[in-house]
Amino acid sequence: MQIRPTIVDIARELNLHPSTVSRALTGQGRVGQETKDLVFKKAVELGYNCNQVASSLRKGITDTVGIVVPLINRLFFSNVISGAESVLNPAGYNLVVCQTHDRKEDETRVIRNLLRNQVAGMIVSHSLETTSPELLQRVSSNGVVLVQFDRAFEDLAGACVVNDNFAGAYAATKHMIENGYKRIGHLGGEFNANVYADRLAGYRKALEEAGLEFDESIVFDHSISRDKGFYNMAKALEQKCDALYCAGDYAALGVMEYARHNNIRIPEDFGVVGTANEIFAELINPSLTSVEQNAREMGIQAAEAFLAMREEKVTTPRKIVVPMKLIVRGSAKR
Amino acid sequence: MQIRPTIVDIARELNLHPSTVSRALTGQGRVGQETKDLVFKKAVELGYNCNQVASSLRKGITDTVGIVVPLINRLFFSNVISGAESVLNPAGYNLVVCQTHDRKEDETRVIRNLLRNQVAGMIVSHSLETTSPELLQRVSSNGVVLVQFDRAFEDLAGACVVNDNFAGAYAATKHMIENGYKRIGHLGGEFNANVYADRLAGYRKALEEAGLEFDESIVFDHSISRDKGFYNMAKALEQKCDALYCAGDYAALGVMEYARHNNIRIPEDFGVVGTANEIFAELINPSLTSVEQNAREMGIQAAEAFLAMREEKVTTPRKIVVPMKLIVRGSAKR
DNA sequence: TTGTAAGCGTTATCAT
DNA sequence: ATGATAACGCTTACAA
Numbered sequence: 165m166q167i168r169p170t171i172v173d174i175a176r177e178l179n180l181h182p183s184t185v186s187r188a189l190t191g192q193g194r195v196g197q198e199t200k201d202l203v204f205k206k207a208v209e210l211g212y213n214c215n216q217v218a219s220s221l222r223k224g225i226t227d228t229v230g231i232v233v234p235l236i237n238r239l240f241f242s243n244v245i246s247g248a249e250s251v252l253n254p255a256g257y258n259l260v261v262c263q264t265h266d267r268k269e270d271e272t273r274v275i276r277n278l279l280r281n282q283v284a285g286m287i288v289s290h291s292l293e294t295t296s297p298e299l300l301q302r303v304s305s306n307g308v309v310l311v312q313f314d315r316a317f318e319d320l321a322g323a324c325v326v327n328d329n330f331a332g333a334y335a336a337t338k339h340m341i342e343n344g345y346k347r348i349g350h351l352g353g354e355f356n357a358n359v360y361a362d363r364l365a366g367y368r369k370a371l372e373e374a375g376l377e378f379d380e381s382i383v384f385d386h387s388i389s390r391d392k393g394f395y396n397m398a399k400a401l402e403q404k405c406d407a408l409y410c411a412g413d414y415a416a417l418g419v420m421e422y423a424r425h426n427n428i429r430i431p432e433d434f435g436v437v438g439t440a441n442e443i444f445a446e447l448i449n450p451s452l453t454s455v456e457q458n459a460r461e462m463g464i465q466a467a468e469a470f471l472a473m474r475e476e477k478v479t480t481p482r483k484i485v486v487p488m489k490l491i492v493r494g495s496a497k498r
Numbered sequence: 499m500q501i502r503p504t505i506v507d508i509a510r511e512l513n514l515h516p517s518t519v520s521r522a523l524t525g526q527g528r529v530g531q532e533t534k535d536l537v538f539k540k541a542v543e544l545g546y547n548c549n550q551v552a553s554s555l556r557k558g559i560t561d562t563v564g565i566v567v568p569l570i571n572r573l574f575f576s577n578v579i580s581g582a583e584s585v586l587n588p589a590g591y592n593l594v595v596c597q598t599h600d601r602k603e604d605e606t607r608v609i610r611n612l613l614r615n616q617v618a619g620m621i622v623s624h625s626l627e628t629t630s631p632e633l634l635q636r637v638s639s640n641g642v643v644l645v646q647f648d649r650a651f652e653d654l655a656g657a658c659v660v661n662d663n664f665a666g667a668y669a670a671t672k673h674m675i676e677n678g679y680k681r682i683g684h685l686g687g688e689f690n691a692n693v694y695a696d697r698l699a700g701y702r703k704a705l706e707e708a709g710l711e712f713d714e715s716i717v718f719d720h721s722i723s724r725d726k727g728f729y730n731m732a733k734a735l736e737q738k739c740d741a742l743y744c745a746g747d748y749a750a751l752g753v754m755e756y757a758r759h760n761n762i763r764i765p766e767d768f769g770v771v772g773t774a775n776e777i778f779a780e781l782i783n784p785s786l787t788s789v790e791q792n793a794r795e796m797g798i799q800a801a802e803a804f805l806a807m808r809e810e811k812v813t814t815p816r817k818i819v820v821p822m823k824l825i826v827r828g829s830a831k832r
Numbered sequence: 833t834t835g836t837a838a839g840c841g842t843t844a845t846c847a848t
Numbered sequence: 849a850t851g852a853t854a855a856c857g858c859t860t861a862c863a864a
Contacts, residue, residue, distance in 0.1 A: 517843070
């Protein structure tokens with residue numbers, strides 16, 4: 165453990181004052197070119213590295229942005245993180261990644277913690293357990309830039325980046341209708357979350373537009389897992405469904421598994437469309453038609469919204485909608 | 499943007515001294531129970547949040563750990579991150595995630611940046627472009643705890659967490675031999691990286707132990723992508739291979755695609771085993787036998803190694819080997 | 833152009 | 849048990 169040199173060390177060796185060294189290094193304020201060169205040379209010589217902690221304390225703000233997600237190792241979220249990182253890091257910001265495991269308790273802990281660390285901003289997709297925007301409100305009221313994404317309380321201060329879930333679900337359902345499926349059910353998520361509510365609405369719209377009945381007995385809540393897909397596929401068949409639009413690809417996978425186990429041919433006898441376009445969607449047999457989320461783009465948009473708000477461009481759009489794209493494959497084609 | 503209360507504010511309202519408030523809040527040093535209660539009550543009342551930046555400056559160290567990975571949105575790495583986070587966050591540390599895109603330039607930038615931010619430690623899997631441990635050496639010599647994982651320079655200070663790639667590749671190859679494949683090739687990665695060198699060695703060992711020839715003409719470098727798997731499968735067939743052990747699942751996927759396009763039956767005519775146990779391995783048809791990396795466990799071990807070194811338990815193992823597990827499915831069974 | 837001095841919020845080390 | 853003081857390393861007015 166070796167002592168790290170400070171601007172005071174540089175100043176001493178050069179018979180200058182720390183403030184002069186600071187000005188030379190940061191480029192703020194007038195410094196002679198010669199001294200500037202001397203300072204830089206000495207800095208390299210001593211292996212100087214600015215102490216950001218001290219700098220941040222003095223400036224009252226850090227170059228850190230917190231990103232709060234339910235689970236890091238879900239492809240959607242890690243793609244968002246990756247996208248945000250690719251914008252923020254070159255812009256000189258650090259990204260602190262926190263996961264909440266979809267628990268309100270963890271969410272509270274990590275957000276408090278980020279606040280303690282004086283982050284410049286937060287990019288948050290709140291946990292499913294979080295039903296009130298209370299804590300997030302505190303973020304903005306503390307002067308921290310807030311960007312929500314995917315799951316968002318839209319009436320909060322700051323920006324939010326969401327998928328066009330309505331349009332995505334609409335396109336998926338319409339695709340099935342056009343392929344001749346007559347009784348199309350829906351496996352959804354928690355309908356009190358904006359994401360799933362919008363998908364449900366898009367599904368319903370497509371149905372009604374086509375003159376098909378919207379029937380609650382073939383709409384299933386909390387059904388985005390593989391297990392639930394498998395289980396609810398059985399239920400859907402009892403209700404004479406011939407297709408399902410699933411709000412998640414894993415649910416679609418469960419549906420396909422049940423079909424295989426029961427010799428139901430996909431897409432001939434039964435149609436399925438998923439959401440998220442997980443990696444496996446194109447690899448399974450038949451390949452799964454799915455609505456793509458464009459997670460990376462959401463991360464980029466969220467990061468750019470942060471930068472814009474940070475630099476106080478008042479033109480910041482409050483709500484950024486990232487389009488979804490229906491990736492047509494084999495699971496709902498006939 | 500509202501002013502955040504400090505310990506000075508609490509002290510003023512209570513006619514105490516900031517130092518007393520600090521002691522009450524941190525629990526370091528003697529404070530009367532009554533004043534302690536008063537301080538806590540007032541802190542809640544004012545919505546006080548400790549300024550970690552100031553605290554860190556004073557203490558000379560932060561509660562932050564940097565994790566440096568090539569790509570965040572690769573399942574292996576996001577699982578490592580998730581594992582590390584699950585240990586570090588409850589222990590009071592923040593995880594700053596940085597990606598290098600496997601570029602030395604980015605790696606240098608992020609490591610410098612973490613150093614500037616006075617992180618307590620770094621958990622690093624170095625980029626493929628990085629062939630010298632120079633910069634990483636600086637990390638330890640700056641008094642920052644260094645834990646390497648997966649790709650590691652083993653002669654550096656600090657701990658490293660690696661998979662038992664030798665044993666994993668050995669088990670995979672042996673499995674194929676036991677299933678009667680006679681001429682087994684290998685699609686590897688960059689053989690100058692420890693990970694791939696070890697897999698090659700394990701493959702070779704299994705071959706030689708079984709009295710099979712190790713033949714360089716059926717060993718392919720830089721071949722862990724899907725494209726390369728497809729391409730080199732053709733080459734391998736020219737060389738009369740009847741099986742391939744792939745250092746990555748995507749390569750194995752490419753192999754299976756070529757087989758399907760050319761009516762080669764897997765596993766009857768040709769055997770394949772992959773590495774990583776990606777999500778799709780169990781979902782494709784036939785399902786892919788693969789060597790599991792246990793990424794989450796690596797993250798946990800890396801984080802625990804950091805904590806141990808931080809608390810100066812001298813018993814810290816320098817090298818932690820996480821076992822790999824052969825997940826037997828259908829792609830090399832007959 | 834450079835020097836001086838004060839201060840960011842906290843905590844460690846004294847003294848009381 | 850509490851108070852006083854200095855210091856962490858840097859930045860920024862202001863003065864020279």
